[in-house]
Amino acid sequence: MIIHPGGQHIGTVGGGCGEANxxxxxxxxxxxxxxxxxxxxxxxxxxxxxxxxxxxxxxIFVERW
Structure with a gap:
């Protein structure tokens, strides 16, 4: 999943509340x-x-790329 600084994202980790987190x-x-x-x-x-x-x-490991 790619998350842009404005909050837009490409891909998913499954949706719902977990994805919002x-x-x-x-x-x-x-x-x-x-x-x-x-x-x-x-x-x-x-x-x-x-x-x-x-x-x-x-x-889920989250890092800046």
Whole structure:
């Protein structure tokens, strides 16, 4: 996934709230220059009610390129 300084992005990590967190972190990394890791947890009960959610946990490394 590529995140531009204005918030536009190319690609996806799966959509939804988890992707919004990755985009926010990406914008923070663009500003700070410091890489970060985002944990996206799709295993809680609320998320599992959605038919499109597969569940699981993703660890996403975000760095400025």
């Amino acid at each position: 990755v985009i926010k972190t990406g914008l923070d990394v663009i500003e700070s220059g410091q890489p970060e890791t985002v944990t996206v947890d799709l295993t809680d009960d609320i998320s599992m009610d959605a038919q499109a959610v597969c569940g699981g946990v993703m660890e």
